[in-house]
Every structure is written in structure tokens, then in C-alpha cells.
Amino acid sequence: MIEALWGWPPPVLDPAGPYAERVTVLAWALLGMGLVVTGVVLVALWVAIKGPPQIKRKLGGERTVWIGGIAFPGLVLTGLLVWGLTLTAALTEDITGDEMRIRVTGEMWWFRVDYLDSAGNVMLRDANEIHLPVGRPVVFELKSADVIHSFWVPHLSGKKDMIPGRTNLLRVQADKPGRYGGVCAEYCGAAHALMGFVTVTHEPAEWSAWLAARRAGGTAPTLPEPAAVIAGENQPGLRPVRSPVGRSNATAAGRQVFMDSGCAACHRVQGTEANGLAGPDLTHVGSRLTLGAGILPNNRGTLIGWIGDSQSIKPGNRMPSYPTLSAEELGAIATWLETQK
Secondary structure (H helix, E strand, O other): OOHHHOOOOOHHHOOOOHHHHHHHHHHHHHHHHHHHHHHHHHHHHHHHHHOOHHHHHHHOOHHHHHHHHHHHHHHHHHHHHHHHHHHHHHHHOOOOOOOEEEEEEEEOOEEEEEEEOOOOOEEEEEEOEEEEEOOOOEEEEEEEOOOOEEEEOOOOOOEEEEOEOOOEEEEEOOOOOEEEEEEEOOOOOOOHHHOEEEEEEEOHHHHHHHHHHHHHOOOOOOOOOHHHOEEOOOOOOOOOEEOOOOHHHHHHHHHHHHHHOOHHHOOEOOOOOOEOOOOOOOOOHHHOOEEOOOOEEOOHHHHHHHHHHHHHHOOOOOOOOOOOOOHHHHHHHHHHHHOOO
16 A cells, blocks of 8 residues: 555654654553563473473472462553553543544545534545644544444554444644555455555644635636537437547536536535535545545546546445546546646
8 A cells, every 4th residue: 555655664663743652662562571471481381391300390389370370460461451541541532622623434445534623513524635733632533434444544643443333532643744654454345455545744834724725615616618618418318529628628528527427426526516425525636645545646647547447446446437438538537636626
């Protein structure tokens, strides 16, 4: 997965925020304790097989069993349990004050992203890409629309399940600008391994400017009437025939093909009549880094390929392939979607 591998070496060893750092320290402690216990067991096994008889008698005594077999593991495991529960409580405690909130809903197989105001109202919709300010805790409200998924940005925090009918909370914070891959960490079906997203972190001023620009909307360009570039559109029984067009007209034609082909039934594009909610919101698709929930770089070629035959790229996803669309029509749709920034 292209974006999930962003930032090699493996992200679990490279925390980029205070929450991920605490998780990483606990992970190292667990790993270290596991190695110590394994070493003790191997030494005891060697002594039991090859050791001197007097040492075998001592190790087989009742005191050794009480201390090494009950008291020591009991204390160590209790300490690790308290440490883990305390850390989990800090990551998932209730929302307080004016903490920034983002709702992420797991779908088969992509992520719906809603930016919320302090009252919990949606102020911006997006998909498969999350933008955060650095140096500020963000509370994710995690939900699922279908099956159990799991939200995980290893660089920034721990992971948390997304469960139908339930809202789980998870705190995330980044300490420096960058791009961090995220994945679904719970097997959720055939395309589970192809369900990812990108988290982009900005300096606070840059993030505020980004949010203001996105909320201002109006990114859909002013277009000529579709009838000016499409002939035969209203003739019963006839498929509309597109005349040769330049880029501006191709943009308008692409918008019309998008609407005619049923894309608007599943996708929303702000400022247009496309209000579908079944698929990812495409209002800002032209500015996203990836397509197909993190599996493809976003460029013209991959966009055309995804629209025409997404099933060959990500089998089982809920977007049908469109073999009936011509190359010209696919290109026109891509041209229009590229303008949605």
C-alpha cells in the first residue's frame, strides 16, 4: 500500500506525536519483557535437562515455584495491565472543552471523513484523506457503516476498532508537518488489504487556511450549459454523442457524462446536483494524493483507469466498472473531476 508505507522504517518504530510515543514505549517494554521471560524459560529448560542435580533440586523446590512461577509473573503482568489500561484511558477519554473533532466512518472499503464543529455539526466532508494541525490533540469519533473495521495511523497514535452502532473515541496528535499512512487494522472482507488513507499534517496557520478554503466551497468551476456541447441528449432512444471538444468544453462534457452515467447517485460533489451518499464525497477529489482508498497515486491515468474498471484494480469494491463508456467519455469525466479541488 503506497501511502501506508510512507516513512520507512516501519512506522511503529517511528512515532511522530506524544500519543504514538507513549504507545511505542509500552510496545518496547512488552517486547523486552517477552525476551527476558523467553531467556529465563530457555535457561530453566537447559538446567532441567543438562544441569547439575543439586541445582535441579533447588529449582524444583516449593519456594522457587511460589516466587518464580506465581509472584513474579503476577506482579509483572499486573503492572503491564495497569500501564496499558492507563494509556488506553488517556487515548480514549471523553471529549473535553473545545477539542478539535473529526468523525471517521469505516465503509467497505474506504473511509468517510467529516470535520465537526464544537457542537458536533458537520462543517466539511471528505474521504480517504485527513488534514490535521500540528501540536494540537484531535479527537476522532470512530464509527462503522457495515462491519467491524479498525482505524490506525501508526505514526500518530494507537489503533481503535470501528464498530457498527457504536462510537469509539481516539486521540491523535502530530508534532511536525508531514504525511502519514493509515490503514484498516481489522480484517473486514475481501478488499481489507486495500483499505487505507493518508493523514497530512500542517503548521497551524497553514491548516487554518486550508480549512477556510475548503469550507468556502465554490470549487466547482462555472461551466457552460451542457446542452451546448452535447448533441442528441434529449432524443429518446439515442445515446448522446459528444462533439470534439477543447479542455473547457471537455470539463463541461465530463460533468454531464458524470451525471448521465449514474455517478451522481452514489457520489456527492458540492455545488452540483450530485448528492449521493453511498460512495466517497468527490468534492475535493482533484486535490487528493491518492485514489481507491490509498492504493493508487492520484493522476490522470489512474483516475481514468479507476473510473473505467475499478473492479480489476480493487475486486469487490462497491463501484461498478463502466465498460460502456468510451475513452473520450472517461477522459472527459477525469478532466472534470481534476477540477474539483
